[in-house]
Amino acid sequence: xxxxxxxxxxxxxxxxxxxxxxxxxxxxxxxxxxxxxxxxxxxxxxxxxxxxxxxxxxxxxxxxxxxxxxxxxxxxxxxxxxxxxxxxxxxxxxxxxxxxxxxxxxxxxxxxxxxxxxxxxxxxxxxxxxxxxxxxxxxxxxxxxxxxxxxxxxxxxxxxxxxxxxxxxxxxxxxxxxxxxxxxxxxxxxxxxxxxxxxxxxxxxx
Amino acid sequence: xxxxxxxxxxxxxxxxxxxxxxxxxxxxxxxxxxxxxxxxxxxxxxxxxxxxxxxxxxxxxxxxxxxxxxxxxxxxxxxxxxxxxxxxxxxxxxxxxxxxxxxxxxxxxxxxxxxxxxxxxxxxxxxxxxxxxxxxxxxxxxxxxxxxxxxxxxxxxxxxxxxxxxxxxxxxxxxxxxxxxxxxxxxxxxxxxxxxxxxxxxxxxx
DNA sequence: GTCTATAACGGGATAGAC
DNA sequence: GTCTATCCCGTTATAGAC
Numbered sequence: 001x002x003x004x005x006x007x008x009x010x011x012x013x014x015x016x017x018x019x020x021x022x023x024x025x026x027x028x029x030x031x032x033x034x035x036x037x038x039x040x041x042x043x044x045x046x047x048x049x050x051x052x053x054x055x056x057x058x059x060x061x062x063x064x065x066x067x068x069x070x071x072x073x074x075x076x077x078x079x080x081x082x083x084x085x086x087x088x089x090x091x092x093x094x095x096x097x098x099x100x101x102x103x104x105x106x107x108x109x110x111x112x113x114x115x116x117x118x119x120x121x122x123x124x125x126x127x128x129x130x131x132x133x134x135x136x137x138x139x140x141x142x143x144x145x146x147x148x149x150x151x152x153x154x155x156x157x158x159x160x161x162x163x164x165x166x167x168x169x170x171x172x173x174x175x176x177x178x179x180x181x182x183x184x185x186x187x188x189x190x191x192x193x194x195x196x197x198x199x200x201x202x203x204x205x206x
Numbered sequence: 207x208x209x210x211x212x213x214x215x216x217x218x219x220x221x222x223x224x225x226x227x228x229x230x231x232x233x234x235x236x237x238x239x240x241x242x243x244x245x246x247x248x249x250x251x252x253x254x255x256x257x258x259x260x261x262x263x264x265x266x267x268x269x270x271x272x273x274x275x276x277x278x279x280x281x282x283x284x285x286x287x288x289x290x291x292x293x294x295x296x297x298x299x300x301x302x303x304x305x306x307x308x309x310x311x312x313x314x315x316x317x318x319x320x321x322x323x324x325x326x327x328x329x330x331x332x333x334x335x336x337x338x339x340x341x342x343x344x345x346x347x348x349x350x351x352x353x354x355x356x357x358x359x360x361x362x363x364x365x366x367x368x369x370x371x372x373x374x375x376x377x378x379x380x381x382x383x384x385x386x387x388x389x390x391x392x393x394x395x396x397x398x399x400x401x402x403x404x405x406x407x408x409x410x411x412x
Numbered sequence: 413g414t415c416t417a418t419a420a421c422g423g424g425a426t427a428g429a430c
Numbered sequence: 431g432t433c434t435a436t437c438c439c440g441t442t443a444t445a446g447a448c
Contacts, residue, residue: 022228116322134383154388158380159369159403166368174364176332177340182360197365197407204406
């Protein structure tokens with residue numbers, strides 16, 4: 001078999017995304033990966049560690065690219081405050097790009113879900129993975145919106161995270177709710193639509 | 207004991223909100239409710255039906271109030287398009303109000319989570335509970351934003367749902383990510399902040 | 413490194429006494 | 431309507447052969 005470990009990661013990614021951390025059993029994962037149950041424990045020791053490995057594999061390069069893009073956009077600004085849309089795009093685009101080439105959307109769905117599974121294993125993910133990136137992007141947003149009070153910025157970032165995570169999650173829920181009224185169009189302009197929406201929200205009023 | 211059925215509903219609400227549908231076991235629920243396991247099956251037959259009952263109990267009156275407020279705000283508009291902020295407030299305020307009086311926040315957290323648990327039992331909830339309300343509010347938003355293409359409105363509603371659900375879910379994730387940079391201030395202006403943010407996003411550009 | 417077999421436990425559901 | 435006792439299955443995890 002061509003790399004057991006990776007096949008486990010792929011299956012886990014897909015099933016965690018589809019059924020959540022609690023909802024996806026190791027047995028379902030090994031069946032999907034066509035692998036023996038013991039192999040999971042050999043390579044990852046525990047279910048929780050498997051989730052962290054799944055997240056790590058994709059998120060580490062995404063976060064690197066995010067930081068690189070943010071540096072680019074700050075270099076372009078040359079000392080002046082960066083543009084809100086550019087900062088948002090630096091954060092969101094890497095995740096979307098990865099999702100489109102290579103069909104890694106399961107991972108995006110998973111990340112979207114983890115925002116909702118607060119309180120358990122999910123917190124580990126955010127604490128270990130996002131601390132550094134979040135710090136840098138918050139500073140950039142604060143510079144991009146100098147007139148916005150600190151406290152208000154925090155709330156708006158909270159709303160931004162919500163809209164972003166929900167978009168990562170896919171449109172299934174919205175389609176169920178807006179049934180007959182709306183069906184999602186092509187995916188590409190989605191990124192631009194999202195950024196436009198969020199930037200307007202961040203700049204609201206004065 | 208003063209009403210077994212209600213104590214089960216209360217415990218289920220809290221634990222489903224805290225650990226998700228899969229993560230909260232019936233045994234944990236009956237322990238919290240100080241009730242026997244068989245009582246759950248007697249009153250609700252199945253775990254899934256219990257979740258639906260939990261949601262129904264609170265969501266039915268909330269959705270009634272939403273429709274009433276929407277009618278009010280359309281009557282005030284007297285034939286002219288309603289104001290975006292008013293439509294948003296008619297939808298969001300009833301959930302917030304219930305959460306603040308009586309301390310029913312567990313239910314809001316639960317609803318927020320269900321948006322993320324797409325694909326399973328959660329879809330049942332949305333299909334059975336939101337169809338009518340969603341239809342009415344979508345029409346109202348379309349009238350409030352006549353210049354916005356139908357397709358674009360759908361996407362923006364999608365973003366609105368995301369920000370709203372995440373706010374219902376509480377700020378734990380955002381606090382973990384923005385640690386040291388932000389701590390949520392008092393809850394009351396939150397509703398106004400959210401509506402201002404969403405309205406600006408809905409009206410973005412032209 | 414990969415398998416089989418099994419341990420040890422917790423899950424939802426049910427029968428039947430009271 | 432409420433309880434005890436139990437069924438039966440799926441769960442994670444591990445021991446030990448190959």
